[in-house]
Amino acid sequence: MQIGIIGMKFTGKTTLFNAITGADQPTGQGGVEPHRAVGKIPDQRLERLTEMFKPKRTVHAAVEWVDIPGFAGGTGPDGGREAVRFLEHGRKVDALAQVVRCFDGGYGAPDPQGELESMALELILTDLQVVENRLEKLAKDKARMGKVANPLEPPCFERLKQQLENDRPLRELELNPDEQKIVSGFAFLTLKPLMVVLNHAEGEPPAPELVAAAEAVGAEVVALCASMEEELAQLAPEEAREFLADLGIAEPALVRMIHAAYGALNLQSFFTVGPDECRAWTVRKGATAPEAAGVIHSDLQRGFIRAEVTAYDDLITSGSLAAAKAANLVRLEGKAYQVHDGDIIEIRFSV
Numbered sequence: 001m002q003i004g005i006i007g008m009k010f011t012g013k014t015t016l017f018n019a020i021t022g023a024d025q026p027t028g029q030g031g032v033e034p035h036r037a038v039g040k041i042p043d044q045r046l047e048r049l050t051e052m053f054k055p056k057r058t059v060h061a062a063v064e065w066v067d068i069p070g071f072a073g074g075t076g077p078d079g080g081r082e083a084v085r086f087l088e089h090g091r092k093v094d095a096l097a098q099v100v101r102c103f104d105g106g107y108g109a110p111d112p113q114g115e116l117e118s119m120a121l122e123l124i125l126t127d128l129q130v131v132e133n134r135l136e137k138l139a140k141d142k143a144r145m146g147k148v149a150n151p152l153e154p155p156c157f158e159r160l161k162q163q164l165e166n167d168r169p170l171r172e173l174e175l176n177p178d179e180q181k182i183v184s185g186f187a188f189l190t191l192k193p194l195m196v197v198l199n200h201a202e203g204e205p206p207a208p209e210l211v212a213a214a215e216a217v218g219a220e221v222v223a224l225c226a227s228m229e230e231e232l233a234q235l236a237p238e239e240a241r242e243f244l245a246d247l248g249i250a251e252p253a254l255v256r257m258i259h260a261a262y263g264a265l266n267l268q269s270f271f272t273v274g275p276d277e278c279r280a281w282t283v284r285k286g287a288t289a290p291e292a293a294g295v296i297h298s299d300l301q302r303g304f305i306r307a308e309v310t311a312y313d314d315l316i317t318s319g320s321l322a323a324a325k326a327a328n329l330v331r332l333e334g335k336a337y338q339v340h341d342g343d344i345i346e347i348r349f350s351v
């Protein structure tokens, strides 16, 4: 799973990327190539499980982050829209996070509302270009062969075109299964989940009107101060805890941001536990027990017999797996079981 960080120039994307992934990319200097790094999904439940099982190792769930260079808007030196080149990188990711500058930082008065509008427009224009190219190709096919390969395609793309020309993202359209199949190969930007990160100066959270404007655009909205989050991420865990306690904050905004991104991707975690390893695994919401088994190993899915499932809270209140079992809180689940966030799972299988 990949999340692309997008935004105008100097909004703090690379600063945020460094904070999330522990990378050390230079900030304040732009660039034209994206940065990539894996960032683990912080999970206090996994830490609790580690205390309980004292395993040899603990493995977090993780996603890949792509720091996509910012653009200034308008046309670039080659006369083409600068955004197009950079947003091209956004096609390959599963979700987008737009960073918006709410701090001055020597870059001039911030214009967060303007950034939200410009980005929305750039994403729409980039998709519209793809739709228009496709319609042209279909028209050519029709002229050459008297028909198109899939007669459902032209009306589908006309529908997409109309939506985009009305300045609305494609994700707001209800697509029927045929249409979903047609659009699936085109990696449209405005079909991807989008979250908004309002990057503000330390101690200056955004006004409610701005949060509301961001909510109108994005699935999830998180306000944070990226430069502070980056400093915080570099502290030792104990120091970080003290620092947050002094501010009266339970959890860094960065953690909320990562969790929001995970949620926007429609993902959840389940756990495997034991003396060797405690581990968080990623599955989409609604995944079945055999699908979860397949995330661990394809043999476990192929030879799936049943899953022994304990809810995280049940394990914690019981104090141990043995106690949970004695209290009948370890359930035997079959192939149709849908995994819940935080389930502790042991797969029984035979191959």
Ligand SMILES: Nc1nc2c(ncn2[C@@H]2O[C@H](COP(=O)(O)OP(=O)(O)OP(=O)(O)O)[C@@H](O)[C@H]2O)c(=O)[nH]1
Residues within 6 Å of the ligand: 007, 008, 009, 010, 011, 012, 013, 014, 015, 016, 026, 027, 028, 029, 030, 031, 068, 069, 070, 071, 103, 104, 105, 199, 200, 201, 202, 224, 225, 226, 227, 228
């Ligand atoms: N005051 C303040 N400055 C920040 C914050 N986040 C980033 N900056 C500063 O803003 C400048 C730009 O940050 P970058 O992270 O390089 O911005 P970017 O979005 O990656 O920029 P491009 O890659 O050029 O698009 C740097 O000098 C950062 O130190 C913040 O939350 N508050």
Ligand SMILES: [Mg+2]
Residues within 6 Å of the ligand: 013, 014, 015, 027, 028, 030, 031, 067, 069, 070
């Ligand atoms: Mg950058």
